[in-house]
Amino acid sequence: MSLMRLDKAASLSILGATGSIGQSTLAIVREVENLSVFALSANTNVQALLAQCLEFKPRYAVICDRGFGPELSAALAEQGSATEVLVGEEGLAEIASAPGVDIVMAAIVGAAGLDSTLAAAGAGKKLLLANKEALVMTGELLLTAARESGATLLPVDSEHNAIFQCLPTVSAGISDEQFRHVDKLVLTASGGPFLRTPLGEFSEITPAEACAHPVWSMGSKISVDSATMMNKGLEYIEACQLFGLPPEQLEVIIHPQSIVHSFVHYNDGSVLAQMASPDMRVPIAHCLAWPQRIQTQAPRLNLQSQPALEFLAPDLERFPCLSLGIEAAKAGGTAPALLNAANEEAVAAFLDERLDYLGIAEINAEVMAQIPCEPASSLAIIRDADAQARKLANLLISNRII
DSSP: OOOBOOSSOEEEEEETTTSHHHHHHHHHHTTBTTEEEEEEEESSOHHHHHHHHHHHOOSEEEESSGGGHHHHHHHHHHTTOOOEEEEHHHHHHHHHHOTTOSEEEEOOOGGGGHHHHHHHHHTTOEEEEOOHHHHHHHTHHHHHHHHHHTOEEEEOSHHHHHHHHHSOOOTTSSOGGGGTTEEEEEEEEOOGGGSSSOGGGGGGOOHHHHTOOSSOOOOHHHHHHHHHTHHHHHHHHHHHHHHTOOGGGEEEEEOTTOOEEEEEEETTSOEEEEEOOSOTHHHHHHHHHTTSOOOOOSOOOOGGGSOOOOOBOOOTTTOHHHHHHHHHHHHOTTHHHHHHHHHHHHHHHHHTTSSOHHHHHHHHHHHHHHSOOOOOOSHHHHHHHHHHHHHHHHHHHHHOOO
């Protein structure tokens, strides 16, 4: 089978290459003749990054944890690889903003991906945003950096990508003119593994159970966020920022089959929906090739063989983290950064079995209640809010008896 081609040859840096999004991106790269890999990064997974470097031969490899730099350098040298090793945040920023890079896939989970995402936006890249936390935390600061540099910001999250596909196409990627006739946006959510679990059993939920998503294959942190629906709360905030709409024009609906990825309601009564099999190669390929399309190996949707599609209103008693996300979107300012930081610490504690499942939402709510929200007028203010939230969250976690 002949390889596909983009309209114009391009080079790609993948921030978070060894995670699920990074691996799915590389699966598409294998099928595209004129898409080359400029750089790859990982946090600590030397062996996976080494294997990727040997296959794709990037100019640079970044290992975020500096302590693993010598090990990766030695392993590459032993294999005769010409790939140069960079380390830390500086290395990430370099491969995100280097003149030789056309496209940046921002797929580092959590606040750790903030600086490199901002670097790509400031350098005018075609930025594929899979790291929702960067936009959740910085909001208008990231969007302003992208506008001023001429960067094209494209959403990789399946829900935001679905909305983007249902909007009129404009050369800027996302523009105010696309929303002149939009009444509301509806984000779908699978409901995760505990959609029908009795609430009385929530106190006994284990990390392994929370990571066993019924539809999507994801990393542990995102899987837990999907179980609590904090992932959807963060996506709600991200959608408000990305599409420039007030929270009143956004809704969330439970759709367990994850076939319809989002809806756009127009003011003439029309509703457009994007449908596809639940496979991240679909939105990734859409963003890589935009404004054209390329073929993927994702399974084709056959509605005749699918179970009946369900759509349910979310139960906020079952999913208090979703409610917190909606509240943070309405509050604005540093509220999203506070919530994101508290949640990262709470989920880490849950995965380490230092916090019970119900404690995740409780820690998040307590941090939001105790730390005042401020205007997010600078990166320094946002970073300070992030640090305050993490400090308080860890104090609350340490004082809590499981």
